[in-house]
Amino acid sequence: MNLPEKPKVTLEDLLRLKRAERPAADFWVKFDAEIRAKQLSAIMSRPWWHSLSRGFAFLGRHQLPIGAAAALALAWVGVQYVAVPAAPQHPLRVAARAVPTRTARPAPAALAVAKPSELPVEEASVARVAPAPKAIVAATASHLVSAPADLPAAAPAPRSPFSDGIAVTLADYRTSAPVNARAASFGTDSEFEMSAPRPPVADPLAQMDPAQERRSRLLDSGLPSSRTLVSDWIRTRASSDDRMYESMDHASSDHLLTGIRF
């Protein structure tokens, strides 16, 4: 009687045994609890760059329309920039705006050309009070007429703590030294020299009183001055020393005293 032959076991059959190595049911209960806790922890402690990476993933998915939109926006901005250039801030206008004049003398060309409504209050009042003819303006401020006549008025500069501080300092400076402050509103030193009120030049000879001069001369001769007294004393002292040396020389020649000199 033949026994039934056992099926031949191969390597694949042995490895298939590994599939039957399965954990028990409680393993999966613990597994689910742990993975839920880890998942919750991952949700709660998402790093800050997680939103960035999500945004980049969105960009990656829609890169074609986003790129096209970005190119279109850049082109539009470029066209706008070329079509409407920014109003140039002429240095002359800036300087004139920074140092307004108080006097009613002919204003610089830039101030005269600008409309009163475009100027600050103080400058506008000056422009209204003293409308300078263009010929005079050109003659007095010829070195400033480099600004174009049709220069648009610059927009008022935004206020800042620095500009306020400068304005206060300038006001103090004008109050304390109005003459010096005027120098800042002129272009050259010669112009300032011509405009500044000069004190009268006094000749020292013309200022001398002849009677006083005569009195002092007489007093000098009558009363010895301290300089005269000192010179007389020096002179007297020198002559007395000479006389003493001569007497001592005579004594040495008489062999009474030898070699004593002071």
Place this chain on the structure above:
Amino acid sequence: MNASKTLEKTLVASPERKLEADADLAVVRRVQAGDVAAFDRLISKYRERVVGIVYNMTSNREDAADLAQDAFIKAFQSIHRFQGQASFFTWLYRIAINSTLSHLRKNRLRAFFSLEAIREDDPVSKEVVDALTDRTGVGRDAFVRELQEKLNDAMQKLSINHRTVVTLFEIDGLSHQEIAEVMSCSVGTVRSRLHYAKQLLQAELQPYLPK
């Protein structure tokens, strides 16, 4: 040929896998839209397979649980980057295997085995054990335990890459193309590694393989 096209061919060749991938993609889209609870369905669906792969690579139950959980969490954290070009199954496997390979390389000199019991209610395993021994009762259990340890010893003697290929092909049932996709290598490399690994295992398990 890039990886996504390789996977696409695999999916076209397997309609069931294609349907499975489409169903997974629908769930993934829900998670990406903010339905976090939908990810639990993916965990329940793939947890046994992921844990099985990691367990057969590490031969350690605790490490397998930790690594599988980490793989799911990594997938959850990176789900917004999943674009659907590959199947979620392949993507998840790749995460799990990369984590396991990294873990094995870090702990190359430290290996603790904690094995699960072979469940003999599985018809295939019962048939194999019956073919190998006539013992019953306690003697049969001791034989199965010894066989299990020998199998794990033989697996651990393989290199990490060879062990991964054997695990994915023989135990988890992936095709060569899917393994190539998961391991980011060519199909020829997969076949070569599989052939070499089987030769080594054959030599190790020769006493349990009757001629």
